[in-house]
Amino acid sequence: MKEIKGKRIARIMVLSLFIGLFSMTGVITTQPVTNTPVVTEVKAATMGQKNALRRAKNYLSIMAFSKKGLIKQLKFEGYTTKEANYAVKHCKANWKKQAVKKAKNYLDMMSFSKSGLLKQLKFEGFTTAEAKYAIKKVYK
Numbered sequence: 001m002k003e004i005k006g007k008r009i010a011r012i013m014v015l016s017l018f019i020g021l022f023s024m025t026g027v028i029t030t031q032p033v034t035n036t037p038v039v040t041e042v043k044a045a046t047m048g049q050k051n052a053l054r055r056a057k058n059y060l061s062i063m064a065f066s067k068k069g070l071i072k073q074l075k076f077e078g079y080t081t082k083e084a085n086y087a088v089k090h091c092k093a094n095w096k097k098q099a100v101k102k103a104k105n106y107l108d109m110m111s112f113s114k115s116g117l118l119k120q121l122k123f124e125g126f127t128t129a130e131a132k133y134a135i136k137k138v139y140k
Contacts, residue, residue: 045086052079052087060093064101067093068125099126099134107138114139 045053052074059065059073067088074084099121106112106120114135121131 045090046083048079048083049086052083053090055079056087056091056093060091060098064098064105065093066098066102066121066125066127066130067095072125095126096130096133099130100137102126103131103134103138 055077056070056074059070065073070091070093071081071084071088074087075081079087102124103117103121106117112120117138118128118131118135121134122128126134
């Protein structure tokens, strides 16, 4: 029995040594165990944020916007940067699809070369990836 207990203690010591070494190197991090529940605070949206979000959704239902373009429009209307950013983050827009819509709108109104349309979409605030995605979709 003493031999089994000795082996168990030896294993625990070796395991403790490895855990100690790994935690010093950053491979394993240990956190203290407490019986206190962790409470994360979730802040409710302000009235301004809610209004900006409602306005953003309204805009997106009518016309296509880039993320930057929508923030710019909301700020133009008097929403703060914080409110506009909240709206853009929570409006659940697919910015690639917005780029495709905007590209189609442009092509319905006038002719564009691929490079010209790319420049125009980037000017509107779409990222290069979003603009290239849109061009790939509309020039099938």
